[in-house]
Amino acid sequence: MGDCLAGYLEDRPKVGGRKSLAYFATMLPEHIDKQTCHGYAALRADAGIRPKTVHTEMALLRSALIWAEREKWVEKAPFIFMPDAGEPRDRWLSADEAARLREGCAGAHVRLFVDLALNTAARPGAILDLTWDRVSFDLGRIDFNPPGRARTRKGRSVVPMTPGAREALERAYEARTTPYVIEWAGEKVASVKKGFARACERAGIHGVTPHTLRHTAATWMAESGVPMRQISLYLGHSSTDVTERVYAKHSPDYLKDAADALTQFPLVQMNQNRETKGEMSSRKRK
DSSP states (O other): OHHHHHHHHHHSTTOOOTTGGGGGTTSOGGGOOHHHHHHHHHHHHHTTOOHHHHHHHHHHHHHHHHHHHHTTSSSSOOOOOOOOOOOOOOOOOOHHHHHHHHHTOOSHHHHHHHHHHHHHOOOHHHHHHOBGGGEETTTTEEEOOOTTOOOOSSOOOEEEOOHHHHHHHHHHHHTOOSSBSSEETTEEOSOOHHHHHHHHHHHTOOSOOHHHHHHHHHHHHHHTTOOHHHHHHHHTOSSHHHHHHHHGGGSTTTTHHHHHHHTTSHHHHHHHHHHHHHHHHHHHHO
């Protein structure tokens, strides 16, 4: 399994998780069964690792084995018993929190990341990979798809440039020293997690990660009544199913037609008539 994981991660250098899956490294693929998977999940849970993280790690193991089978490293990839991912976090920023977060950014590159995330709803990785040749000030568009990148389930979009994004990008363009939009000390920024965490501390904001900004932008769109189809395209989702499951409840028109239909139901009218008759009888007694 150590060889399978190493080969898969070498083929996909941007995929993380090597350390956590060292548990399986000395096993043969055919030794992985339900008991082994449950044992790993229990071990990670005892270490305080969130169910969502454990689920992601097991998904990586499954992907590595499928890759090994496709490359004919193993005859047949074993079935991986996936643990429950738990309830997804439903945390987004208010406008006040977003303003405080921006003020808490000590580095210009961290503030630029925050501005772009809130104005584009792009994934952190897509923002960090963005190069200036895919930023069109004339057309007012930002293309998060690197040339030659294969389409994956984590799609990337071409989005309009909002006034906030344009202002931040124009300021950064004047000071650029590399082809990358997010840069620091003349180099591409690999991660903003540390700078982002410090900005959250200064702003007094808790339970937030860089990915929360994408969720925040999408939630703000839903709260403003933007159709789910448009939000889905903005997020790069392959269909509206995921978009509706996560963001439909934030729409001001959420299930409104269904609720309106219930007001026409005879039982409702019957109760209203009973209340009216009750009031009339009370007046007669008086």
